[in-house]
Amino acid sequence: MAVCVAVIAKENYPLYIRSVPTENELKFHYMVHTSLDVVDEKISAMGKALVDQRELYLGLLYPTEDYKVYGYVTNSKVKFVMVVDSSNTALRDNEIRSMFRKLHNSYTDVMCNPFYTPGDRIQSRAFDGMVTSMMIQVC
Amino acid sequence: MEAAASGGCGSGPPLLLSEGEQQCYSELFARCAGAAGGGPGSGPPEAARAAPGASTAASGPVADLFRASQLPAETLHQITELCGAKRVGYFGPTQFYVALKLIAAAQSGLPVRIESIKCELPLPRFMMSKTDAEIRFGNMAELHGTKVQIPYLITEKNTFKRMDDEDKQETQSPTMSPLASPPSSPPHYQRVPLSHGYSKLRKSTEQMHPAPYEARQPLVQPEGPSLGGPGAKPLRHQASLIRSFSVERELQDNNSSYPDEPWRITEEQREYYVNQFRSLQPDPSSFISGSVAKNFFTKSKLSIPELSYIWELSDADCDGALSLPEFCAAFHLIVARKNGYPLPESLPPTLQPEYLQAAFPKPKWECALFDSYSESVPANQQPRDLNRMEKLSIKDMADFPVPTQDVTGDDKQALKSATDEALPKDIKQQLIFVSATPKDSNSLKARPRSRSYSSTSIEEAMKRGEDPPTPPPRPQKTHSRASSLDLNKVFQPSVPASKSGLLPPPPALPPRPCPSQSEQASEAELHPQLNRAPSQAAESSPAKKDIPYSQPPSKPIRRKFRPENQATESQEPTTAVGGPASVATVKPHPTVQKQSSKQKKAIQTAIRKNKEANAVLARLNSELQQQLKEVHQERIALENQLEQLRPVTVL
Numbered sequence: 204m205a206v207c208v209a210v211i212a213k214e215n216y217p218l219y220i221r222s223v224p225t226e227n228e229l230k231f232h233y234m235v236h237t238s239l240d241v242v243d244e245k246i247s248a249m250g251k252a253l254v255d256q257r258e259l260y261l262g263l264l265y266p267t268e269d270y271k272v273y274g275y276v277t278n279s280k281v282k283f284v285m286v287v288d289s290s291n292t293a294l295r296d297n298e299i300r301s302m303f304r305k306l307h308n309s310y311t312d313v314m315c316n317p318f319y320t321p322g323d324r325i326q327s328r329a330f331d332g333m334v335t336s337m338m339i340q341v342c
Numbered sequence: 343m344e345a346a347a348s349g350g351c352g353s354g355p356p357l358l359l360s361e362g363e364q365q366c367y368s369e370l371f372a373r374c375a376g377a378a379g380g381g382p383g384s385g386p387p388e389a390a391r392a393a394p395g396a397s398t399a400a401s402g403p404v405a406d407l408f409r410a411s412q413l414p415a416e417t418l419h420q421i422t423e424l425c426g427a428k429r430v431g432y433f434g435p436t437q438f439y440v441a442l443k444l445i446a447a448a449q450s451g452l453p454v455r456i457e458s459i460k461c462e463l464p465l466p467r468f469m470m471s472k473t474d475a476e477i478r479f480g481n482m483a484e485l486h487g488t489k490v491q492i493p494y495l496i497t498e499k500n501t502f503k504r505m506d507d508e509d510k511q512e513t514q515s516p517t518m519s520p521l522a523s524p525p526s527s528p529p530h531y532q533r534v535p536l537s538h539g540y541s542k543l544r545k546s547t548e549q550m551h552p553a554p555y556e557a558r559q560p561l562v563q564p565e566g567p568s569l570g571g572p573g574a575k576p577l578r579h580q581a582s583l584i585r586s587f588s589v590e591r592e593l594q595d596n597n598s599s600y601p602d603e604p605w606r607i608t609e610e611q612r613e614y615y616v617n618q619f620r621s622l623q624p625d626p627s628s629f630i631s632g633s634v635a636k637n638f639f640t641k642s643k644l645s646i647p648e649l650s651y652i653w654e655l656s657d658a659d660c661d662g663a664l665s666l667p668e669f670c671a672a673f674h675l676i677v678a679r680k681n682g683y684p685l686p687e688s689l690p691p692t693l694q695p696e697y698l699q700a701a702f703p704k705p706k707w708e709c710a711l712f713d714s715y716s717e718s719v720p721a722n723q724q725p726r727d728l729n730r731m732e733k734l735s736i737k738d739m740a741d742f743p744v745p746t747q748d749v750t751g752d753d754k755q756a757l758k759s760a761t762d763e764a765l766p767k768d769i770k771q772q773l774i775f776v777s778a779t780p781k782d783s784n785s786l787k788a789r790p791r792s793r794s795y796s797s798t799s800i801e802e803a804m805k806r807g808e809d810p811p812t813p814p815p816r817p818q819k820t821h822s823r824a825s826s827l828d829l830n831k832v833f834q835p836s837v838p839a840s841k842s843g844l845l846p847p848p849p850a851l852p853p854r855p856c857p858s859q860s861e862q863a864s865e866a867e868l869h870p871q872l873n874r875a876p877s878q879a880a881e882s883s884p885a886k887k888d889i890p891y892s893q894p895p896s897k898p899i900r901r902k903f904r905p906e907n908q909a910t911e912s913q914e915p916t917t918a919v920g921g922p923a924s925v926a927t928v929k930p931h932p933t934v935q936k937q938s939s940k941q942k943k944a945i946q947t948a949i950r951k952n953k954e955a956n957a958v959l960a961r962l963n964s965e966l967q968q969q970l971k972e973v974h975q976e977r978i979a980l981e982n983q984l985e986q987l988r989p990v991t992v993l
Contacts, residue, residue: 311660312654312660315632315657315660315661315662316632316650316653316654316657316662317632317633317635317636317653317662318636318646318649318650318653319650326650327650327651327654328651328654328687329654
C-alpha cells in the first residue's frame with residue numbers, strides 16, 4: 204500500500220526511512236525530503252492557533268504523476284511522511300489516517316523503551332514489523 | 343599403513359571442512375591455545391582472528407579435549423598419530439583440525455582413517471571432566487563480581503535447547519569454546535543463523551565465557567547430577583558472588599523435564615528475579631520505572647540494541663515500566679542471551695505476563711494485592727491502580743485518591759490520567775473503579791497522555807458529586823411554591839401595597855448577590871406566607887384574624903435568623919397585622935384555626951428546610967466560583983508559558 208514510509212525528527216533529519224525495494228529508492232528519499240517543506244508550510248499556517256487545535260493529520264501534501272505524498276505531524280514536531288502509489292486508487296483518506304495512527308502508536312511504543320534515546324535512528328523490530336505490514340507489495 | 347597415513351598427513355590431504363566445522367574447530371583450537379596461554383578475554387579472540395595457523399595448541403589442553411571426546415585411549419593415540427602431531431611434535435592448526443575430524447569420525451563409528459575424514463561428518467562431541475572445570479575456575483576469580491551470577495542462572499536451560507541431534511552437537515561444541523570470538527561478528531544479532539548463534543555473539547560476554555562454560559559442563563552429560571555435584575562445589579566456593587544461584591545447579595534435573603522450554607522460568611530463578619525486583623522496587627506489585635530498569639540491565643553488559651529489543655519483548659503493555667512478571671521475563675531473556683541463546687522473534691508463551699502470573703502465585707508475599715494477579719493481564723493494571731488508590735486515599739483526607747500525588751515518574755502519567763478519567767466517572771464507589779480498570783488498561787493502550795487534570799478539578803468533581811444529595815432535602819410535598827402562588831392571588835385583590843415585604847411569588851432560590859439579603863427577603867416573605875397559609879385554609883376574611891395567631895409561630899423562626907432582621911420583621915408583622923386587620927374580619931372558627939396552625943407549622947418547617955438548603959447551596963456556589971477563578975488563572979498562566987515556549991519549537 205505505502206511505497207515509502209519515513210519518520211523525520213523535529214530537526215528535519217530522518218529517524219527512520221524505508222521504501223519498497225525498487226531500483227530507484229533514492230527517488231523516494233528525495234520526495235520525502237521535498238515534502239518537508241510542504242509540511243513546514245502547513246504547520247506554520249496554523250501557527251497562531253493553539254497547538255491543540257492543529258490537526259495532526261496533514262492530508263495530501265502534494266501529488267505527483269505517479270505518487271501521492273501524505274503527511275502527519277505529532278505534537279512534538281516529529282513528522283511522518285508516507286508515499287503511496289497513485290495507481291492504488293482504492294486507498295481512501297480514512298485508511299491513510301488509520302495508517303498514520305498505527306505509525307504514531309508504534310512510534311510511541313518505541314519512545315517508551317528506556318533504551319531508546321530520542322533522536323536515535325529507530326531500530327525497533329516491532330516498528331519494522333508494523334511498517335512492513337503497511338508496505339505489502341501490491342505489484 | 344602407518345607410513346602411508348603419516349605420509350598422507352605429511353602431504354597434507356585437502357581437508358574439507360564445512361563452515362560450521364570450521365567455526366567450531368577454530369574455536370576449539372583457539373581455546374586450547376588460549377587455555378595454554380592463560381587468561382580469557384582478549385587473548386584467545388585475537389588468536390582466533392589472526393590466521394589460525396599462527397599459533398599452536400598446547401598438548402595439555404588438547405589432550406584434555408581429546409579425552410573429553412570419550413574415545414578409548416587407543417583410538418586417541420591413533421588419531422594423534424594420524425593427524426601428524428606426533429610426527430611434527432606439536433598441534434598446529436592443520437593437525438588439530440584433522441584430529442578433530444578424526445574424533446568426529448570415530449564418534450560416529452567410522453574407522454580412524456584418513457579417508458574417513460573426507461566425507462561429511464557431524465561435529466565431534468566433547469564431554470568435559472570436572473578437572474577442566476577447576477581449571478576454568480581459576481579464571482573465574484578475574485571475573486567481575488556481580489555479573490558472574492547471571493551466567494549461572496540458566497545452567498538448566500542450556501541442556502536441551504534444541505532437540506535435533508545435529509543441533510545438539512553443534513550447540514555443544516560451540517559451547518565448549520566460549521573463549522573465542524569469531525572474527526566476523528555481525529552487529530545485528532537477529533541475522534545470525536542458529537548454528538553459529540552462540541559462538542558469534544559472545545563478543546559482549548567474553549568475560550563470562552569461562553563461567554557459562556563451566557556452568558554447562560555438568561549439563562552436557564545427561565546424567566547431570568553426578569557430575570553436577572562435584573562440578574558445583576568449586577562454584578560454591580564462589581558463593582559470595584553467586585548467592586542463590588548455586589541452588590540452581592540442582593535444578594538441572596528439573597529442567598531436563600522441559601526439553602524444549604529454555605524460556606521456562608523455574609522456581610529458583612523466579613525467586614532470584616523477585617529478589618532483584620525487590621532490590622529495585624520494594625513493592626512487589628508496583629512497577630519499576632524505565633530509567634531504573636535501564637540502569638540495572640545495562641549492568642549485564644549486553645549491547646544497547648539487544649537490551650532495547652529485550653525491553654520491547656518483555657514490556658507487554660508498552661507503558662515504559664516493568665511490572666513483576668514483565669521484569670522476570672526481561673531478566674530471563676537477558677540471562678538467556680548471555681548464555682548464548684538468540685533472542686526470540688516474539689515473547690515465548692512461558693514468559694508472557696499472564697502465564698507468569700498464573701504459574702507463580704505468591705501467597706507468601708505480604709502484599710495482598712498480589713493475589714489478584716491470578717487474573718488476566720489487565721489485572722496487573724488493577725493491583726497497580728488499587729495500590730495507588732490505597733496509598734493515595736490515605737493521604738487525602740477526603741478519602742479520595744488524588745492522582746497528582748505519588749507519581750514516581752513520567753511513566754506513570756498515563757496511568758494517572760487513566761485514573762483521573764475513571765474517578766469522575768464513579769466517584770462514590772471504589773469498587774466500580776476496580777471494575778473500570780480493564781477500561782483503564784485499554785485506555786492505557788490507547789495512551790491518553792493528557793495531563794490536564796489537577797487536584798482541584800477532582801475536588802470540584804467531588805463536590806459536584808456531593809451536590810446531588812443535598813437538593814433532595816428540599817421536598818416539594820408541602821408545595822410551598824404553589825401555596826405561595828395561590829396566596830399571592832388571594833392577597834393581590836386585597837392589600838398588596840401595605841405589605842411592603844410582599845414580593846411577587848417567591849422564587850425557589852432567592853436572588854444571588856447577597857445571601858443575607860436573600861435570607862432577609864425570604865424572611866420577609868415568611869410572614870406573608872404564614873399569613874397566607876392560614877388564609878388559604880380558611881376563607882380570605884377569617885385569615886385576617888389568624889394573623890395574631892400566626893405571629894407566635896413565626897417568632898421562633900424569626901429568632902433563628904440574625905437579630906437585625908428581627909427589627910424589620912417585627913415591623914412587618916405589625917404592618918401585616920394592621921393591614922389585614924383593617925380589612926373586614928370574620929370570627930375565626932376554632933377548628934379552622936387548628937387546621938391552619940398545623941398547616942402553618944408544616945409550611946414553616948418546609949420553609950426552614952428550604953432556607954437551609956438555600957444557604958448551603960449559596961455557600962457552595964461561592965466556593966465553586968472561587969475555584970473556577972483559580973482554575974482560570976492557572977489556565978492563563980499555562981497559556982502564557984506555552985506562548986513563551988512556542989517561538990522555540992516552531993521551525
